[in-house]
Amino acid sequence: MDTTTIENCTPFVRVASMKLAIPFYSSIGFKEDWRRQFDSAFPIFLSVSRDGVRLFLSEHAGDGVLGTRLFLNVSDVDHFHAECVSNGVSVDEAPQDMAFGVRQMSLRDVDGNVLVFATPLPRRLF
Template identity: 25%
Template sequence: MKAAQIIPILRIFDYQKTIEFYIDWLGFEISWEHHFEENTPVYMEVKKNNIILHLSEHHGDASPGSSIFIWGEGVAEYHKELIDKKYKYNRPGLEKTFYEAVSFTVNDPFGNKIIFNEKFDEAKHKDLKFYSID
C-alpha cells in the first residue's frame, strides 16, 4: 500500500474558538463543513497551502491532546507572521532542535499541539534568534 495523503483529525470543542485559532490566527481556510442536522457537532476540513486538517466536535473522532509534526519550508517566516499578529493566547518561541530543525509549537484551545519544523540550514538560518531554556 502507498498512501496518497494523510489527514490528521483533531478534536475541537467550540466552533468560535476554532475559527479564532485556526482561521484568524494560523491563517487556514475552511474547505468545507458538515453537520448531520441543525444544532449538531461540526466536522470540518481546513487547509493552509498543502497542510490539510480535519477538525471534529464529535467525541468519538479523536482524543484531545494530540500532536501533529509537520516538516516544511518557511517556518521562521511563518513564526514571525504569527508573532506579529499578537494573538493573546499563544506566543510560541522559535527553537533549534536536537534533530537539527528550526521549530515552533502552537497549542490550540483544545489541548492539541502542532509542531512546525524546517531542516536547519546554517546559511539560511544563521541570523535567527532562538528561544533558549538554558
C-alpha cells in the same frame, strides 16, 4: 509489480467548540474548505487547509482526544513565527534548533492541541 502509493495524510483534530477553534486556525492561515453537520444539535465536522495541507477539525467525541500533538513541516519556521506574532497568536515555544536536525516552534490551540512547526536544518558535515 503494481504498487499503491500513499499520497497524503489528513489528521483528525478533536475540538470541543468549533466556534472557538475556527478563529485560532484562521489566525495561522488555514481556510475553511467545507463543513458537515446533520442538524444544528449535532457536532460539526470541518475541513481546513493551508498550502495543500489539510486538517479535519471535529467536535465528534469519537474522532480523537483533546490535547493531541501534530508535527507540520514549513519552508521557513522563523518566517512562520513572525507571521503568527503579527497575527496576535500566542506562541508556546519560539523557534529553536533541535538536536535531531530541525528548527521548530510550537503553538497550542484553544483545546490544548499542540501544533509543532519545523524546518529541517542544513546537514552538518563532521
